[in-house]
Amino acid sequence: MSSLDRREFLRYCALGLGALIGGPVLAACRPRPSPTPAPGPSFTPIPASPTPGSPATTPSSTPSASLTTVPEYPHLAVARGGEPEDLVRRAVDALGGMGRFVRPGNDVIIKPNICVAYHTYEYAATTNPWVVGALVRMCYEAGARQVRVMDYPFGGTPEEAYAQSGIAEQVRAAGGEMEVMARFKFVETEIPEGLDLRQCAIYEDILKADVVINVPIAKHHSLARLTLGMKNLMGTIWDRPAMHRNLGQRLADLTSRIRPTLTVVDAVRILTAHGPTGGNLDDVRKLDTVIASPDIVAADAFAATLFGLRPEDLSYVRAGATMGLGRSDLENLRIAEV
Amino acid sequence: MRKGSLSRIRRPSALWLRRGIQFGTLVAFLVLLVAARRGGAPPSLANLPMRLDPLTTLAHAIAARVLLPGSALALLTLALTLLFGRAWCGWLCPLGTLLDAVPSPRSAVRRTFPETWRRAKHFLWLTLLAAALLGNLTLLVLDPLTLVIRTFGAALWPALERMVTAAEVAAYALPPLRPAVEALDRLLRPAVFPVEAPFYRAPVLYALVLGTVLALNGLAPRFWCRYLCPLGGLLGLVSKVGLVRREVTPACTHCGACARVCPTGTIRPDRDYASDPAECTMCLECREACPYKAIRFPARPALAPMEAYDPDRRTALAALGVAALGIALFRSDRFTRRSPLIRPPGARENHLTARCVRCGLCVRACPTGAIQPALLEGGLESLWTPVLIPRLGYCDYSCNACGQVCPVEAIPPLPLEEKRRAVLGRAYIDRNRCIPWADHRPCIVCEEMCPVPEKAIVLEEVTVTDATGQPVTVQRPRVVEERCIGCGICEYKCPVSGEAAIWVSAVEG
Known part of the structure; x- marks a missing residue:
């Protein structure tokens, strides 16, 4: 018979496949730096009932410790005027610095809004890349073991969106890692405090990370009116269309399960119409503002005012405040303008 | 073997x-x-x-x-064929x-x-x-x-x-x-x-x-290449004027070893084990199989004779x-x-x-x-x-x-x-199935997904009476024809199960 016989062909194929699969598998078997044996007390947002029945997320939070420290810090910080990186640093420093949220050895996930691959950051459809880069740098400065940045875009592929937004470049420059969210890591998760959404497929690593920093860009959205911190968490779940029914309550339910450690609202540029995808510079306003708060509800409530809206105009802010996930009574909050 | x-x-x-x-x-x-x-x-x-x-x-x-x-x-492939026959194959x-x-x-x-x-x-x-x-x-x-x-x-x-x-x-x-x-x-x-x-x-x-x-x-063996492959056929015809081609020397003892290994079956015992360059893929199996080293591949420009199965005027007309x-x-x-x-x-x-x-x-x-x-x-x-x-x-x-x-x-x-x-088509809304139109429940997914900067899908807020007689306010989507490019993301993402409640129809022409 001519040429390669079947046996040889298969042998070559097996060799090639073996090399392809064996390499990474072997590489992955090398000892990894073990996670810190006793994770430091992760910060718990203001009234925050610690999430019961979720051993994966909250590593032995010590409410007493954080309650004693809370009065020292403002509830929310707003930095206005300056370069994005500077805005982030001022806002987070006003809250007590990144060291308050990230402990040495922590595994940190930063969740920006990278919803589409269509435009560069100037169009304000995706989070400002320097805001994200600054957060990565600050996490490492605080001693983070690993800082990963991820989102699940709905328009275009993740890799393209990561690149087009400019976020990939800034994150890599800061030493962070862009993670493409793997389909098989979305796990069905109970939401014990959920009033409407009781179960949902959530990205497992978001639940397991020591620290989740939520970095939405403030922009227009037809159903939610604005997409801010709580709406940004939709990028961590698989079945997003299901959220649209009773969106406000479901976003609050989802927030109750994820409870990001820190929310940083990027309002360097805001998108005032035709969101969330954008594409028209006439809809963009440059505010050079960054809002930071461990209280996601407060952050969203304050961000609403940038658009001339009241906190209670946003259904998810109302639902979140009602559930006790945070506060929207801005007039009673300690707000640091820096 | x-x-x-x-x-x-x-x-x-x-x-x-x-x-x-x-x-x-x-x-x-x-x-x-x-x-x-x-x-x-x-x-x-x-x-x-x-x-x-x-x-x-x-x-x-x-x-x-x-x-x-x-x-x-x-032209490279063509040149290769002019030099070495159906070596491509x-x-x-x-x-x-x-x-x-x-x-x-x-x-x-x-x-x-x-x-x-x-x-x-x-x-x-x-x-x-x-x-x-x-x-x-x-x-x-x-x-x-x-x-x-x-x-x-x-x-x-x-x-x-x-x-x-x-x-x-x-x-x-x-x-x-x-x-x-x-x-x-x-x-x-x-x-x-x-x-x-x-x-x-x-x-x-x-x-x-x-x-x-x-x-x-x-x-x-290579049934496809022998009888069916149109590319092989075209290259075969070009190979008729090839340069390097198979040749059997007088050392041949007519043992038939070459004919047995030829994958395209073009070595003809009835013709002193000669082959048709248009069918030979230059695989060299015969050269290896020959116990007497009687097969060579010299470079010799010559026109190979047409075979009975080669295309003639009748084939072309048919x-x-x-x-x-x-x-x-x-x-x-x-x-x-x-x-x-x-x-x-x-x-x-x-x-x-x-x-x-x-x-x-x-x-x-x-x-x-x-x-x-x-x-x-x-x-x-x-x-x-x-x-x-x-x-x-x-x-x-x-x-x-x-x-x-x-x-x-x-x-x-x-x-x-x-x-x-570039306009691929335009989207139409099926109002009988669209969630806000038919069920009076909120859904703006198509508008949200629309990538056109001005949004080719706009929402109209209306107050209607739901099944229980209660007034409800819903945002109803409508397609703005002159903005729609027919990209289809609305149809793709439409949460209505089965066929979408918004679908793209091609532009005629």
């Missing part, structure tokens, strides 16, 4: 060189095909194999009445290599087929070119490269992806394996496999077509007749009057059916799986031309990969800004 392979190992030969080149070419071909996905290899590299194919290039030039500079590469063709890997009955138990069967492939390529002259390229579905690319891109590679994903999911369930699975997945996605795997229609059909071609080896009749039949098909297919950006205006070589590279390049090979929805004439099926994938507003990778510019290589304005 096994004994033979042992002795071959001891004595490295030209056969191993050929096998190495065959295997390397096949691997390179598949790697390029994997990398043809948007974001992978540069498009001009990804479509290089197609541009080397003289049959698709010639047929395209005739049908489209245009010479593309990028297709000049096919024996050394380079990926389908040929696959066929060599499929077992065949040994010569002792093999049926012999009439030599005249070899004419079928000539009839095929002549019909193909005659049809091209009349503006039709449907028969290019039988080109060996298009056959492999289509099968691989729309069936085998996605199937492999599913297998790997299943293995990943299974392994991920075991905690000790998780780091390994994660590391593997980071390597594989998005570099090798897409993050969100597209779906294809009728992958089993593609696999069956290729499977049939391979299975024909059960009748005779091909022309069949092509004319076939096309007339296509033209009386209802699809000619109205063809409601959504085509890749810019392709409709570009007379796609007369230009598309059916290679399926656009299918492979499309990151969302929106582009699918047409089945029969556009009639047989449109078979395996690219169509967009929005329920399976949308035309990504940030992507123009299909036009870049198309080897013959049947999908024009539009710059991204221009492609964003």
Whole structure:
């Protein structure tokens, strides 16, 4: 018979496949730096009932410790005027610095809004890349073991969106890692405090990370009116269309399960119409503002005012405040303008 | 055979060189095909194999009445053939290599087929070119490269992806394996496999077509190359004027060893073991098999005699007749009057059916799986031309990969800004099924997804009475015709189950 016989062909194929699969598998078997044996007390947002029945997320939070420290810090910080990186640093420093949220050895996930691959950051459809880069740098400065940045875009592929937004470049420059969210890591998760959404497929690593920093860009959205911190968490779940029914309550339910450690609202540029995808510079306003708060509800409530809206105009802010996930009574909050 | 392979190992030969080149070419071909996905290899590299194919290039030039500079590469293959006959078939063709890997009955138990069967492939390529002259390229579905690319891109590679994903999911369930699975997945996605795997229609059909071609080896080795391959036939005719070709010296003892190993069965005992250069793939098996070193491949320019099965005037006339009749039949098909297919950006205006070589590279390049090979929805004439099926994938507003990778510019290589304005169709809302229209419940997914800066879908807030008699305020979507580009993301993302409540209809013309 001519040429390669079947046996040889298969042998070559097996060799090639073996090399392809064996390499990474072997590489992955090398000892990894073990996670810190006793994770430091992760910060718990203001009234925050610690999430019961979720051993994966909250590593032995010590409410007493954080309650004693809370009065020292403002509830929310707003930095206005300056370069994005500077805005982030001022806002987070006003809250007590990144060291308050990230402990040495922590595994940190930063969740920006990278919803589409269509435009560069100037169009304000995706989070400002320097805001994200600054957060990565600050996490490492605080001693983070690993800082990963991820989102699940709905328009275009993740890799393209990561690149087009400019976020990939800034994150890599800061030493962070862009993670493409793997389909098989979305796990069905109970939401014990959920009033409407009781179960949902959530990205497992978001639940397991020591620290989740939520970095939405403030922009227009037809159903939610604005997409801010709580709406940004939709990028961590698989079945997003299901959220649209009773969106406000479901976003609050989802927030109750994820409870990001820190929310940083990027309002360097805001998108005032035709969101969330954008594409028209006439809809963009440059505010050079960054809002930071461990209280996601407060952050969203304050961000609403940038658009001339009241906190209670946003259904998810109302639902979140009602559930006790945070506060929207801005007039009673300690707000640091820096 | 096994004994033979042992002795071959001891004595490295030209056969191993050929096998190495065959295997390397096949691997390179598949790697390029994997990398043809948007974001992978540069498009001009990804479509290089197609541009080397003289049959698709010639047929395209005739049908489209245009010479593309990028297709000049096919002259290389032609030059190779003028020098070494059908070496393309024996050394380079990926389908040929696959066929060599499929077992065949040994010569002792093999049926012999009439030599005249070899004419079928000539009839095929002549019909193909005659049809091209009349503006039709449907028969290019039988080109060996298009056959492999289509099968691989729309069936085998996605199937492999599913297998790997299943293995990943299974392994991920075991905690000790998780780091390994994660590391593997980071390597594989998005570099090798897409993050969100597209779906294809009728992958089993593609696999069956290729499977049939391979299975024909059960009748005779390289059955496809001997009797059917239109590219092989064309190269065979060119080989009649080849330079290097097989020659039997007087040392031949008529033992018949060469005839037994010849994969294309062109060594004729009744002609002193001479062969037809148009059928010889220069595989060198006979040279190795000959115990008397009686077979040489000297360079000697000469015109090989025509064989009984070679194309003659009658074959050409018959091909022309069949092509004319076939096309007339296509033209009386209802699809000619109205063809409601959504085509890749810019392709409709570009007379796609007369230009598309059916290679399926656009299918492979499309990151969302929106582009699918047409089945029969556009009639047989449109078979395996690219169509967009929005329920399976949308035309990504940030992507123009299909036009870049198309080897013959049947999908024009539009710059991204221009492609964003290319109108594929327009969206219509089915108010009987749309959630706010029919059920008075909130849903704005189509508006949210619409990538057009001004939004081609606008929402109107109205207060209506719901089923319980309560007034409810809903936002009802409406399509702004002059803004809609027909990208189909609204249809793709519409949360209504089954058929979407918003769907894109192609623009006529």
